[in-house]
Amino acid sequence: MFKKFSFEDISAQNQVKASVQRKIRQSIADEYPGLEPLLDDILPKKAPLIVTKCQNHLNLVVVNNVPLFFNIRDGPYMPTLRLLHQYPDVMKKFQVDRGAIKFVLSGANIMCPGLTSPGGALDEEVSGETPVAIMAEGKQHALAIGFTKISAKDIKTINKGIAVDNMHYLNDGLWKMERFE
Amino acid sequence: MAEKPQAVRVLYCGVCSLPAEYCEFGPDFEKCKPWLRVHVPDLYPDLLKGEFAFVLFFLPSSLLIHPSIDVYSFLEAADADKAAQQLQSMTISGSGDAGTAPSGSTSASKQDEVKRLPGGKIKKKEKQEVVIEKIVRNKRKCVTVVKGLELFGVKLSDASKKLGKKFATGASVVKGPTEKEQIDVQGDISYDIVEFITDTWPDVPETAIFFIEDGRKVPAA
Numbered sequence: 001m002f003k004k005f006s007f008e009d010i011s012a013q014n015q016v017k018a019s020v021q022r023k024i025r026q027s028i029a030d031e032y033p034g035l036e037p038l039l040d041d042i043l044p045k046k047a048p049l050i051v052t053k054c055q056n057h058l059n060l061v062v063v064n065n066v067p068l069f070f071n072i073r074d075g076p077y078m079p080t081l082r083l084l085h086q087y088p089d090v091m092k093k094f095q096v097d098r099g100a101i102k103f104v105l106s107g108a109n110i111m112c113p114g115l116t117s118p119g120g121a122l123d124e125e126v127s128g129e130t131p132v133a134i135m136a137e138g139k140q141h142a143l144a145i146g147f148t149k150i151s152a153k154d155i156k157t158i159n160k161g162i163a164v165d166n167m168h169y170l171n172d173g174l175w176k177m178e179r180f181e
Numbered sequence: 182m183a184e185k186p187q188a189v190r191v192l193y194c195g196v197c198s199l200p201a202e203y204c205e206f207g208p209d210f211e212k213c214k215p216w217l218r219v220h221v222p223d224l225y226p227d228l229l230k231g232e233f234a235f236v237l238f239f240l241p242s243s244l245l246i247h248p249s250i251d252v253y254s255f256l257e258a259a260d261a262d263k264a265a266q267q268l269q270s271m272t273i274s275g276s277g278d279a280g281t282a283p284s285g286s287t288s289a290s291k292q293d294e295v296k297r298l299p300g301g302k303i304k305k306k307e308k309q310e311v312v313i314e315k316i317v318r319n320k321r322k323c324v325t326v327v328k329g330l331e332l333f334g335v336k337l338s339d340a341s342k343k344l345g346k347k348f349a350t351g352a353s354v355v356k357g358p359t360e361k362e363q364i365d366v367q368g369d370i371s372y373d374i375v376e377f378i379t380d381t382w383p384d385v386p387e388t389a390i391f392f393i394e395d396g397r398k399v400p401a402a
Contacts, residue, residue, distance in 0.1 A: 011358050085200065086188040105206050141191060141200040170199050171207065 005054070005173025012053045013062075021049045024061060028069060028077050031131070034090040042068060042083070052180075065180040070168070075147075078131045081168055081175055084142050091133040094152075094164065095121035096143070101136045104144050105171065110134060110164040112155050126152040132164060144169035192221065309333060311378065311385060314393040315371055325370050326355075328363040333384050337362055340382075344370075347377060 016024070025043055029036050043049065043063060052060040052067070061069040061077065069077040084091065096110060097119030104110060115122050119137045126132060128151045134144040146164035155163045168174055191200050194216060197207035201221045204213040217224060311329040318324050330340055337354045341364045345352035350367040357363055366374075371392065378385050391397040 008359050008361075085191040088189060102206055105203075136203075139200075139202050141202065143203070170203060171197070176198070 005177070009055045009173075010052055011055065013050055014053075015048045015050050020051075021045070024049065024051075024069075024077070031076050032079075032090045035087065038087065060174075062180060067174065067177065067180070070174070072167075076131055078145050078147070078167060081142060081145060081170060082178055084133055084145065088133070088142060091131060091145075092123045092126050093121075093133045093135050093142075094123060094126070094146070095119075095135045095137055097137045101139075101143065104134065104136075104166060105169055107166055107169060107172065109162045109166045110146060112159045112161060112163045115155055115163055116159055122152045122155060124152050128154070131167070134164065134166075195220075309389055311390045312393060312397075313371060313374060313390065315369060322367070323369050325366045325368065325374065326363050327366065327374070327378075328357075328361065330364065330378075330382075330385075331362065333382065333389075335382055335385075337364060340364060341366075343381060344374075344377070348373070 025039060025045075028043070029039055035042075043061075047063055050062040052062050054060060057073045059071050060067045061071075067080055068083050069079055071077045079087075079090070094110070094115055096104060096114040097117050100108075100110065100114040100120075114120055121135075123132075126148060128148050130148050132146055132148055133142045134146050135141075136143045144166050145168045146166050148164050149162055150158070193199065194201050194204050194207070194213050196213045196216050197204055197209065199207050201217060201224055204210055204217060207213060309329075309332045311327065311333070314326040314328070316324045316326060327340075327344075331337055341352040341354050344364065344366050348366065348368065348370050350370075352364060352366040355363055355365050375387065375390055378390065379387055388399065391399065
């Protein structure tokens with residue numbers, strides 16, 4: 001999704017009102033209960049929260065010139081990979097096998113066989129349309145962040161087609177911008 | 182369950198900015214290897230041990246006998262391709278011997294590292310070029326867009342006035358979606374525009390002007 005993302009894709013940067021800031025905080029707290037005690041550290045109430053609007057209905061939540069979360073259209077907020085590396089346990093994890101790693105790292109979506117083959121792991125409780133962290137077989141850190149298309153149970157039974165949309169992966173445009181101007 | 186999960190500090194490779202274990206999928210694993218050897222030697226032991234056999238051929242016998250070198254760690258660090266170079270640089274860092282020739286090579290590699298740093302950071306590419314694009318407005322009419330003149334120190338308001346006067350059409354300065362500004366000139370003036378720009382502003386070389394035709398074309402053509 002961020003395959004080509006650069007400084008010029010940003011169309012607007014606005015500091016949001018406190019009410020909007022509270023809403024964003026609330027939705028992030030709902031989505032990631034594990035992040036609640038840390039919410040004050042990463043999204044302080046007093047700090048100016050800037051929402052950056054980019055092409056394709058993409059919003060970036062930026063604090064202190066560091067992008068922390070992003071969301072599309074009004075969907076759930078997803079953390080950037082840098083944030084996820086710091087707090088790996090806030091999201092559910094799927095694991096893909098080795099062969100899929102290089103495809104995911106060039107932006108490909110994750111297909112069911114990559115998760116159901118030996119080497120891949122699924123978290124049974126995950127339902128469709130949720131953000132998940134994608135780990136790689138044999139690696140300790142997250143490889144990408146995806147949005148499930150179908151639930152984990154369906155992935156296991158149907159075992160065909162796209163399982164998870166690849167939203168943000170290592171070394172993509174958003175990864176490369178760890179700091180704004 | 183921890184009350185407050187602590188932030189994990191991740192070691193990112195200095196060369197490709199990925200977490201160290203993903204360097205093999207990064208843009209240039211060969212360049213990452215020296216960095217990895219220094220910072221996380223235990224992450225890729227198999228890769229480095231695989232070159233054990235090659236390195237043995239290149240080892241000068243004197244180094245084998247040298248007392249202060251720990252041969253195993255030394256071999257672990259050697260890369261088959263640049264074995265000799267690496268051997269010498271490792272002796273310097275490992276045993277503290279003053280070597281004259283290898284110091285040049287290490288400084289050269291440092292220079293390479295410095296240039297590569299933008300791999301993970303934001304780049305502000307400011308290639309000095311003027312881009313000319315034609316946009317069709319109605320079926321008959323079009324607008325010629327000139328972008329990038331300001332990079333050559335040209336005041337856009339003056340430029341647009343001159344362009345309008347010269348070609349007897351309307352010309353205006355328009356702001357793009359970001360800070361970039363461009364000049365819109367009514368009509369299709371792509372033929373004369375190159376000459377006019379190079380005549381009026383001698384700073385702009387002909388080679389720096391590009392037309393957009395599904396990909397950039399070098400001008401004077």
